[in-house]
Structure formats: C-alpha cells, structure tokens
Amino acid sequence: MKSTLNILYILIFALIAFLLDPCDANDDACGILANNLKRSNKDPNISVKHSDVQACFESFPYDKNLAEKTIETLKKTLQGFYVFLSEAKEQPRQGFSFTAIDLVKELDSLLSNNYKTDYQFMTDIASLISETKDAHLSFYPFCYFIFTYNQQLSLYSTVINDKQVINIFADEIDKNTIDCEVTHIDGRPSIEVIKEFADTLSISKDSGVRFNFALSGVTFNKNGDLIESPGINKLPGSFTFRQQLPKQSSVEYSLKCANDTSKKFTREWKIRPELSNTFNTSKDYWNTFCLLNDSIVFTSNAETVAPKIYNMSECKMVYKTTIAKFFILSDNKTGVVVLTSVFPPDSYFVNEMFEIQNGFNSLEKEGVKKLVLDFSGNWGGSVELAFFIVYLLFPETDPSFNLDMVVTELSREAFFQATSQSVHEDFVDTSLIFPFVNISSKESIARWAAETAYRVTTISSVFDIFSYKNPATNDHFHTVEEFIGNNTYLRGGTSTRYTSKFVNRYSERLSIFIQLLSGYFFNMYEWKSDDMIILTDGFCGSSCSLIAQRMALNNNVSTVAVGGYKDTPLSYSSFPAGQVLKFEELISQLDAAGLLQNETLADLIPPLFLIRALFGFTLKENYDVVNKDNLNQEGVLEFTYKPAEHRFYLDEISARDPSVLWLKVAKELLN
Ligand SMILES: *[C@@H]1O[C@H](CO)[C@@H](O)[C@H](O)[C@H]1NC(C)=O
Ligand SMILES: *[C@@H]1O[C@H](CO)[C@@H](O)[C@H](O)[C@H]1NC(C)=O
Ligand SMILES: *[C@@H]1O[C@H](CO)[C@@H](O)[C@H](O)[C@H]1NC(C)=O
Ligand SMILES: *[C@@H]1O[C@H](CO)[C@@H](O)[C@H](O)[C@H]1NC(C)=O
Ligand SMILES: *[C@@H]1O[C@H](CO)[C@@H](O)[C@H](O)[C@H]1NC(C)=O
Ligand SMILES: *[C@@H]1O[C@H](CO)[C@@H](O)[C@H](O)[C@H]1NC(C)=O
Ligand SMILES: *[C@@H]1O[C@H](CO)[C@@H](O)[C@H](O)[C@H]1NC(C)=O
Ligand SMILES: *[C@@H]1O[C@H](CO)[C@@H](O)[C@H](O)[C@H]1NC(C)=O
Numbered sequence: 001m002k003s004t005l006n007i008l009y010i011l012i013f014a015l016i017a018f019l020l021d022p023c024d025a026n027d028d029a030c031g032i033l034a035n036n037l038k039r040s041n042k043d044p045n046i047s048v049k050h051s052d053v054q055a056c057f058e059s060f061p062y063d064k065n066l067a068e069k070t071i072e073t074l075k076k077t078l079q080g081f082y083v084f085l086s087e088a089k090e091q092p093r094q095g096f097s098f099t100a101i102d103l104v105k106e107l108d109s110l111l112s113n114n115y116k117t118d119y120q121f122m123t124d125i126a127s128l129i130s131e132t133k134d135a136h137l138s139f140y141p142f143c144y145f146i147f148t149y150n151q152q153l154s155l156y157s158t159v160i161n162d163k164q165v166i167n168i169f170a171d172e173i174d175k176n177t178i179d180c181e182v183t184h185i186d187g188r189p190s191i192e193v194i195k196e197f198a199d200t201l202s203i204s205k206d207s208g209v210r211f212n213f214a215l216s217g218v219t220f221n222k223n224g225d226l227i228e229s230p231g232i233n234k235l236p237g238s239f240t241f242r243q244q245l246p247k248q249s250s251v252e253y254s255l256k257c258a259n260d261t262s263k264k265f266t267r268e269w270k271i272r273p274e275l276s277n278t279f280n281t282s283k284d285y286w287n288t289f290c291l292l293n294d295s296i297v298f299t300s301n302a303e304t305v306a307p308k309i310y311n312m313s314e315c316k317m318v319y320k321t322t323i324a325k326f327f328i329l330s331d332n333k334t335g336v337v338v339l340t341s342v343f344p345p346d347s348y349f350v351n352e353m354f355e356i357q358n359g360f361n362s363l364e365k366e367g368v369k370k371l372v373l374d375f376s377g378n379w380g381g382s383v384e385l386a387f388f389i390v391y392l393l394f395p396e397t398d399p400s401f402n403l404d405m406v407v408t409e410l411s412r413e414a415f416f417q418a419t420s421q422s423v424h425e426d427f428v429d430t431s432l433i434f435p436f437v438n439i440s441s442k443e444s445i446a447r448w449a450a451e452t453a454y455r456v457t458t459i460s461s462v463f464d465i466f467s468y469k470n471p472a473t474n475d476h477f478h479t480v481e482e483f484i485g486n487n488t489y490l491r492g493g494t495s496t497r498y499t500s501k502f503v504n505r506y507s508e509r510l511s512i513f514i515q516l517l518s519g520y521f522f523n524m525y526e527w528k529s530d531d532m533i534i535l536t537d538g539f540c541g542s543s544c545s546l547i548a549q550r551m552a553l554n555n556n557v558s559t560v561a562v563g564g565y566k567d568t569p570l571s572y573s574s575f576p577a578g579q580v581l582k583f584e585e586l587i588s589q590l591d592a593a594g595l596l597q598n599e600t601l602a603d604l605i606p607p608l609f610l611i612r613a614l615f616g617f618t619l620k621e622n623y624d625v626v627n628k629d630n631l632n633q634e635g636v637l638e639f640t641y642k643p644a645e646h647r648f649y650l651d652e653i654s655a656r657d658p659s660v661l662w663l664k665v666a667k668e669l670l671n
C-alpha cells in the first residue's frame with residue numbers, strides 16, 4: 001500500500017516537473033515565445049502564437065529617457081536635413097490624400113503621453129512618420145519588425161460588368177476559395193477594410209496606389225519567372241502578408257463563390273521570425289533585437305519555398321537582364337519592356353547599362369514597331385541608370401530634373417566643411433582610371449569609357465557642392481555661397497531656405513561621354529513617342545518615377561494606370577522625391593566632413609540612436625520640368641499629382657497573365 005502511494009507521489013511529481021519543464025527557466029513573456037519558437041522551428045508549418053508575440057512586445061516598459069533620446073535623434077535629423085519638413089504641413093493637392101502634419105511638433109507631443117510600453121511608443125512614432133506618405137521617410141524600430149505575419153492567401157481586385165470586387169488570388173490552404181469574391185472581411189464590406197489598411201501604408205500620396213499595394217499580383221523574379229507578389233521577394237506590405245503585428249490573431253472572410261454558394265471562414269495569422277538568432281528571456285530579446293549593438297550578427301531564417309510559376313499566353317521573351325525583361329507580343333509587332341527595379345545588380349552599373357541596351361537591340365532586331373513599357377511594382381534605385389534608360393530612347397533630350405536641398409544652420413555647415421575637403425573642383429582623380437587593356441572591339445572600348453566615367457565621377461559626399469552644377473549656366477558651382485544662394489520660400493506657412501537649384505555635375509555626362517568615346521557604337525532607335533506607352537500600377541517609385549515622368553512630361557509618351565479604385569483617377573508613379581539618405585550614411589558623411597568633432601555644433605547634431613532602428617529620410621527634392629522657368633514656389637514633383645491619361649482594370653485572366661493586358665493596351669492605345 002505504502003509503496004504504491006510512493007510511486008503515485010513520484011508519478012505526480014514527475015508529471016508536475018514535466019509540465020513545468022518547458023517554462024522552467026524561461027517564464028517571462030519572451031521566454032514563453034522562445035519556447036513556442038523552439039518547437040515551431042522544427043516544423044515550418046507551425047506558427048508562433050499571436051498572443052505570445054504580443055505579450056513579448058508588451059513586456060518592455062516605457063522608458064522615458066530612451067523615448068526622449070529617440071525623439072531627439074529623429075527631430076534633429078529632420079530639422080537639419082529633411083527637405084519636406086515645411087511642405088509636409090501643407091494640405092494635399094487634389095488627387096492626393098495624406099494628413100498635413102508638423103512632424104517636429106507631433107514628435108514632441110508624443111512625449112507627453114503616458115505610455116505603459118515601449119512597443120506602443122515606438123509604434124506611434126512609426127505611424128506618425130507614415131502619415132506623411134513619403135516613402136523615402138521611414139522609421140522601423142527593429143525590435144518589433146522581426147516577424148512576418150502571413151494569411152497564406154492573397155487578394156486582388158477586379159472590375160467586371162462595371163462592378164469592383166475583391167477576390168481571392170491564391171490560397172495555400174484551401175484551393176476552393178480561389179477566385180471567390182470576398183464580400184466581407186471581419187463582418188465589414190471588404191473594399192472598406194482593405195482601404196482602411198492600405199491608408200496606413202506610406203508608399204504613395206495617392207490612395208489608389210496604396211490600395212494596389214495592399215493587394216497582390218504577379219511580378220518577375222531575377223530569372224524571369226512570373227511569380228506571385230509580394231511575399232516571395234520578401235516585401236511585406238499587403239493586407240495578407242505583413243511585417244507589423246496585426247491587431248487581431250485572425251481574419252474572418254465571407255465569400256461568394258461560383259453558383260452563388262456562400263462560405264465563411266476564419267484564418268489565423270501564420271507568424272514566423274525572419275531571423276534565427278536565439279533568445280531565452282525578455283532580457284535576451286531586448287539586448288539582441290532592440291538595443292543597438294554592432295557586435296551582434298543576424299542570420300536569416302527566411303523560408304525558401306519554391307515559388308509557383310505563372311505562364312503567359314500572348315508573348316515570348318527575347319531578352320532578360322536581372323532588372324529588365326523584353327518580350328514580343330503575339331501580334332508580332334509590339335514589344336514589351338518590363339522594368340522591375342532600377343538597382344543595378346551588385347552595383348555593377350556599367351554592365352547593366354549594356355545589358356539593357358542589348359534588350360532594346362533584340363526588340364529592334366525582331367522588327368518591333370510599338371513598345372509597351374511596364375513599370376509596375378518598381379521601387380526605383382539608381383538615378384543615373386534611370387536617366388540612361390531615358391537617354392537610350394530619347395538621346396536628344398536632357399533627362400535630369402532640377403534639385404535642391406534645405407539650408408539650415410547644420411546643413412550649411414555640412415556644405416562648407418565637405419566642400420573644403422573636396423578634390424573635385426578642377427580635376428578628377430586619375431588614379432581611378434583603368435588602364436586601357438582591351439581594344440579588340442567597339443563594345444570593349446565603350447565599356448572601358450563607361451567604367452572610367454563612372455568611377456571618376458562617383459561623388460564622395462552629398463554635401464560637396466563641386467558635385468553639382470547650375471542648370472541655368474551649365475557650369476559647376478564655384479563657391480559654397482553661390483550654391484547656397486538666397487532662396488526663401490513660404491511652404492506650409494513657414495519661411496524656409498533652400499539651396500540654388502542644381503543638377504548632378506557628372507552623371508548626365510556619362511551617356512555623352514560614352515557616346516563620344518565609342519563613336520557610332522550607340523544605337524538610335526526608330527521608335528517615336530507615339531509608338532510607346534507607359535503602363536504602371538502606380539507603384540513606380542523614386543528613380544522609376546523619374547523615368548516615367550520624364551518620358552511623359554517631356555517626350556509626350558502617354559500613360560496608362562492599372563487597378564486602383566474604380567472611377568477615381570490613378571497616378572502613374574509615386575514618391576519621385578530626389579534623394580534618400582539613411583541615417584547611418586548621414587552620420588558617416590558628417591563624420592567625414594569633421595562636423596561630429598566640432599564642439600560648437602554639438603547641439604545641432606543628431607545623437608546616435610540607443611535603439612536598433614532603420615531610419616531614412618528625403619534629402620533632395622526634384623522640381624517639375626513644366627515649371628522650369630518658374631522655379632520659386634511651385635512644382636515640387638513629390639507634391640504634384642499626375643494621374644495617368646488612360647485606365648485599365650484587371651479581370652481573373654489579366655491579373656495572372658500580364659501579356660493579356662499588354663495586348664489589350666497595344667490594341668486599344670497604340671495604333
Ligand atoms: C508543411 O505543409 C505542407 C502542405 O500543407 C506539406 O507538404 C509539408 O510536408 C509540411 N512540412 C512539414 C515539415 O511538415
Ligand atoms: C455550378 O452549377 C452547375 C449546374 O448546376 C454545375 O454543373 C457546376 O458544376 C457548378 N459549378 C461549381 C463550381 O460548383
Ligand atoms: C538560450 O539557451 C540556449 C540553451 O539553453 C543557449 O545555447 C543559448 O545561448 C541561449 N541564448 C541566449 C541569447 O542566451
Ligand atoms: C553586445 O553584444 C555582445 C554579444 O552578444 C555582448 O557580449 C555585449 O555585452 C553587448 N554589448 C552591450 C553594450 O550590450
Ligand atoms: C505553366 O506551364 C507549365 C508547363 O506548360 C505547367 O507545368 C504549369 O502547371 C503551368 N503553370 C500554371 C500556373 O498554370
Ligand atoms: C506571328 O508570327 C507567328 C510565327 O511567325 C505566326 O504563326 C502568327 O500567326 C503571327 N501572328 C500574327 C497576329 O500575325
Ligand atoms: C575583350 O573584349 C572582347 C569583346 O568585348 C571579349 O570577348 C574579350 O574577352 C575581352 N578580352 C579581355 C582580355 O578582357
Ligand atoms: C536675399 O533676397 C532678399 C529678397 O529676395 C533680398 O532682400 C536680400 O537683400 C537678398 N540677400 C542677399 C545677400 O542677396
């Protein structure tokens with residue numbers, strides 16, 4: 001009897017010990033998440049629990065000192081260099097929608113809130129920054145951005161028989177839902193719910209572009225395969241694939257499927273960490289992901305699922321580069337150029353320049369008479385490469401836009417100091433010129449010229465005024481005073497000083513240099529403006545926007561936008577800005593110019609973050625070419641609404657097969 005009892009006790013103890021074991025040492029909020037993760041890491045199909053992630057995030061108490069330091073860094077950076085600080089206070093022009101805000105004032109006012117958690121505070125900063133709808137201005141507290149949240153289904157929008165609806169694009173779990181209409185999400189009309197989410201995104205000042213971005217579609221990967229976007233190329237941002245913790249742990253969908261059958265289901269978020277760095281407690285999590293610590297190296301935990309490849313019925317590919325794909329449509333006379341990015345792969349600018357030219361040459365060789373230029377889903381990249389593409393098609397025009405920067409006590413000092421250290425005024429660094437080794441072909445001579453031009457004209461500091469020239473005189477600036485000029489504009493109710501208008505001194509010369517050195521190497525194509533059309537989903541951003549706007553404004557190329565809200569005009573491009581600078585780049589440039597060491601500037605210089613954060617801002621702004629003669633107030637491209645002339649909507653087929661859309665555009669708009 002006694003021994004049985006003992007055994008029973010031992011069993012009970014063992015059971016208790018077993019039950020306690022997983023949480024033993026790790027019983028704080030992130031510890032529970034860590035245990036949960038260790039289990040799910042072995043099986044990619046298991047998700048971390050939404051409530052565990054939330055509890056972990058909320059386990060870090062608000063720290064007033066840390067909050068003040070974070071705000072100070074943001075404020076001083078924006079006050080010193082953010083070119084749109086004043087203009088962000090102006091109400092949006094017709095066609096745009098964003099909240100006009102005084103960023104500095106709003107950042108200050110966050111500090112008077114009684115926050116309980118760091119998470120709430122940081123999330124509020126990120127939301128505030130995104131109110132500007134300036135995609136070049138971003139703040140991501142790393143701490144809360146290491147997971148992805150996936151519904152394992154995606155949505156798109158069609159307009160059929162004049163009615164706009166939301167449909168299921170793809171579904172990893174239940175194929176029967178595909179192409180069903182989503183009538184309601186969480187009990188509310190689906191378009192309303194998507195719009196509400198889309199309007200939290202900062203990728204465009206045009207609400208219709210944000211709507212497109214919140215939905216899914218197809219895009220080309222590097223290999224030229226047509227795959228679903230987003231997700232595969234790791235750019236969360238859609239309603240069903242996110243990087244920020246959703247408010248609820250699941251989403252409920254009400255569907256109307258074929259034959260009017262109805263269906264309702266609830267889908268949990270599948271939550272996975274994007275990094276494989278471990279943590280066992282909240283303290284570990286905080287030290288690893290939240291605090292700045294350069295000695296921590298992150299390793300990716302991204303899933304590598306072979307993407308589903310979509311097929312196209314109305315075209316064949318004739319050339320591909322990493323960022324551009326060239327097709328011929330089944331009408332045998334229209335070529336299509338898809339440009340998915342303007343980032344030269346591995347920064348190998350010169351090679352990509354030649355590759356893109358080879359693509360256009362292939363289309364010419366095939367006897368293509370018309371061109372559809374599809375710039376959808378393009379985040380931009382290199383301004384030089386953008387200008388080069390314009391130059392290829394329109395060699396007789398100057399592709400640049402006038403720029404300026406804001407003049408503040410700090411930026412002024414940066415111009416003086418960086419310029420005083422410059423070697424660029426009268427000569428270029430000849431040590432950067434490669435020996436001329438290969439004269440075996442025209443192409444190799446042209447490549448040498450391009451490589452050389454590119455290397456010797458690379459500027460070391462954005463604040464070095466010798467890197468810029470005056471568009472009015474076409475001569476470079478000779479003194480910092482001349483560059484700074486005397487230009488005060490009233491924007492957002494604030495008198496603000498800006499530099500003289502400038503263009504890059506060297507980059508536009510690159511193409512001309514190549515042309516001169518290579519003689520007749522470069523092709524003059526026969527296509528004229530009215531043989532071409534630019535097609536986008538509105539998400540053609542940054543330097544992509546410069547290509548599109550330059551061709552549309554100066555070269556009379558017409559534009560067609562796809563998707564958006566029915567009967568509301570849609571922009572053909574977004575966030576043209578000028579130049580984005582990452583906070584770390586700013587600091588390293590100020591450091592190189594000797595500003596960080598100067599005691600008298602200490603109050604103006606943004607201190608380094610204590611937290612780990614990704615922060616970037618717009619340094620330069622572009623001006624509209626239409627107002628080239630009236631430069632004072634009007635025409636900052638970023639704030640100028642430019643809807644496309646023509647409009648198309650997707651259906652079940654064209655949403656998955658862009659060649660069907662291209663052919664329709666060619667038939668209806670290119671004749
Ligand atoms: C995950 O799920 C997919 C499909 O549901 C299945 O094919 C795969 O084998 C699963 N993976 C593991 C590791 O269980
Ligand atoms: C719809 O109804 C028709 C006729 O009742 C039937 O033949 C067809 O299979 C149904 N389709 C679906 C998808 O259920
Ligand atoms: C967490 O615990 C594991 C095993 O107990 C250990 O290997 C790892 O280094 C710990 N991680 C951290 C960040 O302390
Ligand atoms: C930074 O991380 C390293 C490695 O995890 C650690 O040893 C060090 O104490 C950390 N430094 C600070 C300031 O927390
Ligand atoms: C595309 O075509 C290939 C080969 O013809 C086929 O195996 C594949 O299933 C098709 N993909 C889709 C999404 O239809
Ligand atoms: C295009 O060319 C192919 C092969 O050369 C031919 O089969 C096809 O009929 C042509 N299509 C049109 C619309 O002319
Ligand atoms: C010289 O250029 C030609 C053509 O561009 C190329 O085929 C050859 O490999 C190059 N030779 C060297 C030594 O780089
Ligand atoms: C700057 O411009 C203002 C008005 O345009 C003028 O009154 C002032 O004298 C100018 N200052 C200099 C230094 O040129």
Ligand SMILES: *[C@@H]1O[C@H](CO)[C@@H](O)[C@H](O)[C@H]1NC(C)=O
Nearest residue numbers: 397529530553554555556557
């Ligand atoms: C563009 O169109 C305008 C007005 O229709 C015309 O004045 C201008 O010359 C055209 N420009 C080009 C480059 O075709």
Ligand SMILES: *[C@@H]1O[C@H](CO)[C@@H](O)[C@H](O)[C@H]1NC(C)=O
Nearest residue numbers: 413417594597598599600601
């Ligand atoms: C520090 O900055 C001031 C301007 O605020 C400037 O006059 C001074 O020359 C700078 N000192 C050094 C050592 O660069």
